[in-house]
Every structure is written in C-alpha cells, then in structure tokens.
Amino acid sequence: MGLVKAKIRKTKTGSGASDDMVGLSAALQAADPAERRSAARRLGSTTGCEAALLDRLAFEHEASVREMLVLSLMQLGTQDAVRGLAEHLRSEDASLRNAVVEALEAMPDAVAPNIELLLADHDPDVRIFACNLLVGLAHPDVPKWLSHVLENDSHVNVCAAAVDALTEIGRPDCVPALRACARRFPEEPFLSFAIDVAIARAAEQ
Amino acid sequence: MSALASEGQGAEGPPHPLSDEELAKFSEFFYRKTGIRLDERKRYYMERRIVERIRRTGCRSFFEYFTTLKLNGAAGELEALINEMTVNETYFWRENYQFECMTRSMLDEIARRKRPGEPIRIWSIPCSTGEEPYTIAIHILEYWARADSYDIEIFASDIDSNVLKRARDGTYDERSLSRLPPQLRARYFKLVSERRWQVINELRSSIAFGSVNLSDPLETARYRQIDLIFCRNLLIYFDDVSRRLAAENMFEAMSPGGFICLGHSESMSRITNLFRPRQFAEALVYQKPAPSRGA
Amino acid sequence: MTNALPTPSAAEAGARRFTWPGTRVLVVDDAITIRLFCRQILEKAGFEVIEAINGLEGLEQLLQGTIDLIVVDVNMQKMDGYEMLREVRRQPVLSAIPAVMMSTKSKPEDVDKAYAAGANYYLFKPIRPEPFLACVRLLTATVQ
Structure with a gap:
C-alpha cells in the first residue's frame, strides 16, 4: 500500500537561551518570517514585552507575522497593549488598521x-x-x-x-x-x- | 462531526415565536460569531432551538436573552447554542465531495511539489471515533491512481482520549457504514460480532493516532510539513482567540501550498487572513500561500 | 479610463440598452446597513445581489459563482478592499471583473490607492442612489 505509518515527532521542549525577552525581542527583527512569527508567539505569554511587539507591528509587512503580533498583544490584553494598538488606528495601512480593530474588540x-x-x-x-x-x-x-x-x-x-x-x-x-x-x-x-x-x-x- | 440539522416543518406550537427582525439580528450575530449561516428555510427548527435556550437560561424574552448573549459575552452560552443548532454525528463517506476533491484534484497538485522519497502528509483533526481518517485512507487506496508511487502518512488526532481509543479499535455498526459502497466494506472490514464491523488490521495500523489540543502550539509542534488537513466542524466551537490560535497552529504545521478542508457550513473568512480560498471542481478549500507573498 | 466616465445621466441612458436581468453584483462591506442599502437599490433596478462581509468572503463568493461586478468597501476585517482587489486582479479567472470601490476616505491618495489596487471606479461614502446605480449600470454594460 501507499499508506505508511507515520511517526509523531517528540516535541522539542524549551529552546533555552533565546527564550529571554531580550533574545526574543531581537528575534522579532530576524530576516526569516518564520523566526519572527515564532518570537512573536512566545512574547504573547511574557508580560512586559508590549513595546517590543508594538514596535515591530509598525513596520511588519508579512501578513502571517502581523497576525501573530496582533494575536500576542490580544493575549496580553493589558492597557499598554490597548493604547499601543489604538495608536495604529491612524496608520495609512488599511490591513494594519483593520487588524487593530479586530484585536481591540476582543479585549472588552x-x-x-x-x-x-x-x-x-x-x-x-x-x-x-x-x-x-x-x-x-x-x-x-x-x-x-x-x-x-x-x-x-x-x-x-x-x-x-x-x-x-x-x-x-x-x-x-x-x-x-x-x-x-x-x-x-x-x-x-x-x-x-x-x-x-x-x-x-x-x-x- | 456536525452539520446544520435538517428537520421537517413541525405542526405544533405557535407559527412564529420570533419576529423577522429578531431572527435577522440573531442570524447576523450567530454568523459573525461562528461563521455558520443559518438557513432561513429551517426557520421553524431554528426558532424552536432558540426558544429552548431562552427557557433554559431563565430569560423572560428573546430581548433579555439576546442582550445577555451579546453584551455580557455570556461564556458557555454560545457553545450551548451551537450544540442546539448543529447535529453531532460522524460516519464513513460524510461530506464525500471533499474526499473526491482530495483524490481528483488536491493530491495531484501536492504530488507535483514533492521531491522523490518525500512523504505526503494528511492530518485528520478532530478525528473523533475514526470514521474520517479511515475514509481518507480508503479513498486514497481506491481512487487515487498514484497512491503506490508515494509514501502517504495519515495522522489522526483528537483532544478526547476516549474517542481516540475507539478510533484505534475501529469497530463500527451498520449505521456508520451505511454510505460505504458494499464492495469496500468487504475489502476493508471484517465482521466481529452481530452487525459490528472492524477495520482490517493492516489499515488500522497504518494510521498514526494521537491526542492533540489544536489551540496549543506545544502540542501541535509535533506535526509539521502537513500537506492536507481535514478540520471539519471543530473551529465553530472555539472562542475568537482559540480559533485564531488554532488557525495559527495549522499554518505552522503545514507545508507551503498545503490545503485545509473545513466543514461545509464553516468558512475561514471569519477566522483568519492566513489562508486563501481555492476553488476546485469538487469543493472550495483553503490554501496556505507560498512564502514571500506580498502584503 | 475611469476618469472618462460619462455623467451619471448619460451613463444611465446609454447603459440601459446593454444591461440585462440576471446580472450579478457582489457587495462586499462589513456594514450591514450598506449591504442592505445597495441591495435595495440594485434589486429595484433588476440586478441580482450577493453579499459578503469582508474581502476573504468576497473572494470565496467570486470563486464559487459567476459575478459580473464587484462593489467593495475599503476597511474590513480579515481582508480589506485593496487586498481583495489585488487578489482578484492576480487570479486569471477573476481578473476581468469590474469593480467599484467605496469608502469614507476622500483624500486624492486614497483614490489613487483604490485604482492602483484594481478598482475601476471610486465612490465616496455616504453613497447616493443615483450615481451609484449609474456607475453600476455603466460598468456592467461595458463588460457585456
């Protein structure tokens, strides 16, 4: 048969040093979108990193990375996240403005x-x-x-x-x-x- | 797992417990929240379900119920509503046009991107009691002419370990198998007791079952380079954030150009911008774009 | 090309000869009142109306059925109007469908952006029935 039993990979746990806020903030500037997405995702569970996410959001053009930045800010749900997101309502970039509206309405x-x-x-x-x-x-x-x-x-x-x-x-x-x-x-x-x-x-x- | 239930027009009860405007507002809200379009032709059925939820929540009117639902974000009530509005069921060959789309269109396109020796990976989540992953496997073996030229891996996941146990066991009654052509039942099943049929061992052992919460990136990190995901009638049960997380996790798990099939009343357009709709002759599916797509 | 549109009355008079019933217009806007308003105007004039709430849903509708004209808002969640039009112009099966963009944004650069994304005409919100209908008639007559 063409069907072969797949092996489900073991999850790699804790990628060590890069998990600190400084390392992840730096990774938000990486050239590889996958790396930026990964950093954005992990910063979503670290309070105090709103500024790093918001800074990147201002000029992130890869749609999949932007989605993750916004999602992480939604998950943080802090006043800093809300105020920073609201500033982007003035952006000239329609997809950014609309992503922000969507994020804000999820944080009543x-x-x-x-x-x-x-x-x-x-x-x-x-x-x-x-x-x-x-x-x-x-x-x-x-x-x-x-x-x-x-x-x-x-x-x-x-x-x-x-x-x-x-x-x-x-x-x-x-x-x-x-x-x-x-x-x-x-x-x-x-x-x-x-x-x-x-x-x-x-x-x- | 679920679909909008179709029920005949009943004769009992007041003809229209809700006004046109109330129903319109409700439908708009329900669609916004779940991506499910309520069928106006099933008005009687819908109304009965809504009235039932109003009664169960102790609200005195549609207005009171709807206000609570909308303005207080009533946790849990939306899920109860979805359960009322949908029918949970799973059987072999369910929503068959998607499997036909797989063997007639999607797999050929996936195969074109593969280097020699590279496997084709398919993921059924939620797989519930196993009808879907086995249906996928049988469809490929029967109807995809190039099945023998590729290594095809089928992953099947669910958050519920009880259903996974039943899926691995792969024993079904007549009702689950009623849509399956008889010659295929003879080929892929053996009778184990009166009216109980079990999937043959060779097929059962070729599917990788595992427990996964689709909203959890650590759990989904074990699934990578997936070419085709069947994620039918699951996301409608999630809240906005978990639904987006689930979409993000599927995106991470997929190969560029990979496809997702959702339930027939679901749409990705309410969930995320990560995927693009793709129309094949048999079905509308969603595709992960190749990288370096413009903003 | 869009700048050369005739005045609404001339467009209307000219277009009547070409438009036939069964012409399908896709209205893409997240505002329910706009969708209803457009629907009312268009159905009264004999058009068939299909609705979508954002650009992605609009694309789904376009891929699933024959659409003769797109009427699309700018600001919508998941996929905005510019991105939807760019996607439409990229896909060979959809690229010839004419599109009207409508928006509350009225600066010249906003209008330029709409045309750059693939719009054939631009209307400021709030839209008025007569110019809206004239432009729909003209654009559907042009393709047919």
Missing part, C-alpha cells in the same frame, strides 16, 4: 476605559473605527456610547458607523438618539435608510 475589559477618548478623537477615521469595534465589543455600555455619538458627532460617516453598530445591538432606548440623528442629516438618503432599519430592529424588542 481593557478597551472600555479608552472608548470615550477614541470617540472624541479629532480624526473622524479614528472615531469610525471606534464605532466599528463597538459592534463586537461585549460590554454593557455600548448602546450608551453609540447613542452619544448619534446625538453629538458632526461627521456623517461617523454617525453612519454608529447607526450600523446599533442595527445589530440596538435597544428600544436607543430609538430617540437614532431619530435625533436622522433630524441632523435630513439630506442623506443612505443615513435615513440605515436609521429606519436600525429603528425597526431596535423597536422590535
């Missing part, structure tokens, strides 16, 4: 204290991303934050992002804020449409 407890600051950012793109990440953020204050955006934010696309989020997680008490938003942008057919959808879904409750 660490992200929550930073939401109001993000929603008040001068850059509308950052505010849009903040609304985007609220969709997936498991936190009881999400409807309150989004209602605040609807009543106060002057940018139509930020409001559209908040409406979209509320379409999925809206409650009846969000309806007044949705109506207020519709009154503020009467000339936007998309926003009127989206608000009608969001109200229909929220009011059903």
Whole structure:
C-alpha cells in the first residue's frame, strides 16, 4: 500500500537561551518570517514585552507575522497593549488598521476605559473605527456610547458607523438618539435608510 | 462531526415565536460569531432551538436573552447554542465531495511539489471515533491512481482520549457504514460480532493516532510539513482567540501550498487572513500561500 | 479610463440598452446597513445581489459563482478592499471583473490607492442612489 505509518515527532521542549525577552525581542527583527512569527508567539505569554511587539507591528509587512503580533498583544490584553494598538488606528495601512480593530474588540475589559477618548478623537477615521469595534465589543455600555455619538458627532460617516453598530445591538432606548440623528442629516438618503432599519430592529424588542 | 440539522416543518406550537427582525439580528450575530449561516428555510427548527435556550437560561424574552448573549459575552452560552443548532454525528463517506476533491484534484497538485522519497502528509483533526481518517485512507487506496508511487502518512488526532481509543479499535455498526459502497466494506472490514464491523488490521495500523489540543502550539509542534488537513466542524466551537490560535497552529504545521478542508457550513473568512480560498471542481478549500507573498 | 466616465445621466441612458436581468453584483462591506442599502437599490433596478462581509468572503463568493461586478468597501476585517482587489486582479479567472470601490476616505491618495489596487471606479461614502446605480449600470454594460 501507499499508506505508511507515520511517526509523531517528540516535541522539542524549551529552546533555552533565546527564550529571554531580550533574545526574543531581537528575534522579532530576524530576516526569516518564520523566526519572527515564532518570537512573536512566545512574547504573547511574557508580560512586559508590549513595546517590543508594538514596535515591530509598525513596520511588519508579512501578513502571517502581523497576525501573530496582533494575536500576542490580544493575549496580553493589558492597557499598554490597548493604547499601543489604538495608536495604529491612524496608520495609512488599511490591513494594519483593520487588524487593530479586530484585536481591540476582543479585549472588552481593557478597551472600555479608552472608548470615550477614541470617540472624541479629532480624526473622524479614528472615531469610525471606534464605532466599528463597538459592534463586537461585549460590554454593557455600548448602546450608551453609540447613542452619544448619534446625538453629538458632526461627521456623517461617523454617525453612519454608529447607526450600523446599533442595527445589530440596538435597544428600544436607543430609538430617540437614532431619530435625533436622522433630524441632523435630513439630506442623506443612505443615513435615513440605515436609521429606519436600525429603528425597526431596535423597536422590535 | 456536525452539520446544520435538517428537520421537517413541525405542526405544533405557535407559527412564529420570533419576529423577522429578531431572527435577522440573531442570524447576523450567530454568523459573525461562528461563521455558520443559518438557513432561513429551517426557520421553524431554528426558532424552536432558540426558544429552548431562552427557557433554559431563565430569560423572560428573546430581548433579555439576546442582550445577555451579546453584551455580557455570556461564556458557555454560545457553545450551548451551537450544540442546539448543529447535529453531532460522524460516519464513513460524510461530506464525500471533499474526499473526491482530495483524490481528483488536491493530491495531484501536492504530488507535483514533492521531491522523490518525500512523504505526503494528511492530518485528520478532530478525528473523533475514526470514521474520517479511515475514509481518507480508503479513498486514497481506491481512487487515487498514484497512491503506490508515494509514501502517504495519515495522522489522526483528537483532544478526547476516549474517542481516540475507539478510533484505534475501529469497530463500527451498520449505521456508520451505511454510505460505504458494499464492495469496500468487504475489502476493508471484517465482521466481529452481530452487525459490528472492524477495520482490517493492516489499515488500522497504518494510521498514526494521537491526542492533540489544536489551540496549543506545544502540542501541535509535533506535526509539521502537513500537506492536507481535514478540520471539519471543530473551529465553530472555539472562542475568537482559540480559533485564531488554532488557525495559527495549522499554518505552522503545514507545508507551503498545503490545503485545509473545513466543514461545509464553516468558512475561514471569519477566522483568519492566513489562508486563501481555492476553488476546485469538487469543493472550495483553503490554501496556505507560498512564502514571500506580498502584503 | 475611469476618469472618462460619462455623467451619471448619460451613463444611465446609454447603459440601459446593454444591461440585462440576471446580472450579478457582489457587495462586499462589513456594514450591514450598506449591504442592505445597495441591495435595495440594485434589486429595484433588476440586478441580482450577493453579499459578503469582508474581502476573504468576497473572494470565496467570486470563486464559487459567476459575478459580473464587484462593489467593495475599503476597511474590513480579515481582508480589506485593496487586498481583495489585488487578489482578484492576480487570479486569471477573476481578473476581468469590474469593480467599484467605496469608502469614507476622500483624500486624492486614497483614490489613487483604490485604482492602483484594481478598482475601476471610486465612490465616496455616504453613497447616493443615483450615481451609484449609474456607475453600476455603466460598468456592467461595458463588460457585456
């Protein structure tokens, strides 16, 4: 037969010296992506190495390494990790920005204290991303934050992002804020449409 | 292991316990979290399962239940929901189009990349009670013309040591074997008791069974240069982080250009950007890109 | 080529002769309200609509069925719109499918990036029904 019994390899345990933070941080700059991925993975279980991961994230272009850097920061889940990741919301690199949104929404407890600051950012793109990440953020204050955006934010696309989020997680008490938003942008057919959808879904409750 | 259960329309109970909007919100959320698309044609079935979870969790309304599920991240409830929405079952020849894809398309492409003497490695995880790895083996022996020219290694793993024991033993009842063509049953099984059939020793001993937690990189580090992974209906049970870890671990375990088959209602597009969809005539699968792919 | 698009009304008038029912448009956006909005506009105009929530899912849909036009957002998780379009242009079976990119980003360099990635037209969000439909009609008529 062509089938041969495979041998399952023994796991190599502890690769010694390179496991210290200095060694791993250096390995994050290695030329071989596999080596960088491996270092990024191991730093995910070492607290205090957020800065090293975040620094590398700023200019890592290999998608598989970037995924691992973000995943390790998610696993660390610290305030340092959250603030550093949030800075990358301003990046010109779309895939980095979106990887960051995804990471942040998976860290509700660490992200929550930073939401109001993000929603008040001068850059509308950052505010849009903040609304985007609220969709997936498991936190009881999400409807309150989004209602605040609807009543106060002057940018139509930020409001559209908040409406979209509320379409999925809206409650009846969000309806007044949705109506207020519709009154503020009467000339936007998309926003009127989206608000009608969001109200229909929220009011059903 | 599991698939969306298909059930006939029942006659009992209120016609629509949930409104269209409630159902739409639920489906969107469920898809976002699990990658499983709920079939609108099975509305009655879905509603009954949701109502059952509402009752079991002591919630008084869909709203209360859904809010708890979404905003508090209710640990464990999502898994309970998935269990309600899916049917756990495994049998020979299950979702056969993927095995046909293996013998008609994927193995030829894998073989083209192999140097002489280099083995082809296939990994079935979770292998549950063994139906899948044995199905893979029989398919290759029967339907891949070049099977004799290559060393083919099949690994079969599960986190549950009880099912692994049964997988190694390889004894099945009629129900598990019902889809298997009769001549193949005669060729690869022996009758061991009334209506119980055991996989022949030669086949049982050719598969490397082992216990593995797919989210644990230390455990998966024993698996390398894998060319084809069957990981069907497992990732839907994981939370977001474990699912990504599992995907990372599969990526590490695979050869460049290797393939992954997921369950028919699952999609990699909700889990990770590490793989690319690849359409063959028989099935959509996922592929690990060759290195030095642009950002 | 995209700069030479006629005005919406002219495009609409011209395109009506060429567009036929059964033309399938893939709408790729993580915002459910955008997908619904596009769906409403397009279905009313006789198009068939397929949805995807990010670039990877978009690629899956493209590989699994015949799609005549892609409408794609920029910012999405797992795979953004630029990367999806680059992938589409790389794959011989998909590379000829026209694509409209839509985004809240309105700086000239954002528009350039969209065209560089493989877009045939660029719309600013929030999109308006008339220019959106005109551009869809024009691009689907062009390929047919």
